[in-house]
Amino acid sequence: MPRMTMIEAIRSAMDVSMGRDDDVVVFGEDVGYFGGVFRCTQGLQQKYGKTRCFDAPISELGIVGAAIGMAAYGLKPCVEVQFADYVYPAYDQIVSEAARLRYRSAGEFTCPIVIRMPTGGGIFGGQTHSQSPEALFTHVSGLKVVVPSNPYDAKGLLISSIEDPDPVIFLEPKRLYNGPFDGHHDKPVTPWSKHELGDVPDGHFTVPLGKAALRREGADVTVLAYGTMVYVAEAAAQETGIDAEILDLRTLLPLDLDAIVASVKKTGRCVIVHEATLTSGFGAELAALVQENCFFHLEAPVARVTGWDTPYPHAQEWDYFPGPARLAQALRETMEA
Secondary structure, three states: OOEOOHHHHHHHHHHHHHHHOOOEEEEEOOOOOOOOOOOOOOOHHHHHOOOOEEEOOOOHHHHHHHHHHHHHOOOEEEEEOOOHHHOHHHHHHHHHHHOOHHHHOOOOOOOOOEEEEEEOOOOOOHHHOOOOOHHHHHOOOOOEEEOOOOHHHHHHHHHHHHHOOOOEEEEEEHHHOOOOOOOOOOOOOOOHHHOHHHEOOOOOOOOOOOOOEEEEOOOOEEEEEOOOHHHHHHHHHHHHOOOEEEEEOOEEEOOOHHHHHHHHHHHOOEEEEEEEEOOOOHHHHHHHHHHHHHHHHOOOOOEEEEEOOOOOOOOOHHHHOOOHHHHHHHHHHHHHO
């Protein structure tokens, strides 16, 4: 089984899907000849031609709007928004058209589109290249929201998303493209070639949407994480010696509530970590669900470790980034509560 980076796994997912189904098309800014700013679509235009992998004008509204029209007429567009920070001009099309099409047509039309977006920080991208807007989409009925944390899941989840009959927001943590990142920015990067989750089959396989993955079994406290924060959680657990159970959510909508409830009922404690800002972040929804479903099993208040309520900074990136030290402090306080 080959070892792949997340970039290669995402490219492989689109390649496999395009090879299996002529209705799958890929487009966006610079994704054709150039192969995408992160090279996720490199070689696809040469292999499948300019009618199936092509460049779009610099208009996110236009990219998503065209994809919705294509989907209504039977195609399966997998489009790229170059950074998640750029999706806002297309938000009306996503919320008012893509998410509602099945409902407003009483099932006569569906909208099988995937909107791929690099998300999150850790690359010194500043306020316009580091945002984590997942909560803006989990609030919208009719969408699915996916955040993979490794190459194997990225490929399997992306194939599942392309094959899904409804719109999927596919958020790719750009800090994980070339290797896992535990928040210690001053340490050498470990490449995916040296990580077991870099093992990715060449052909077709799927990872089901709506199923979390248990990354670390433990008995003391449940950590709910997704994307880059999965590795931050692993580092914090190792450095504190706390027997933390780490659940990688993978899909935020639909959410694997059964896995969350089972874990929290076992440990009696819960800490939630994400990069996005605190107020109205997805962690608030998770905290509410844990409280509603596990109240009589909780031994301590649910804690959240997140980004601060401020635009993502450039010069103070590591003060903003929820690293192992901040998560470790929350784990200790939760155990002592």
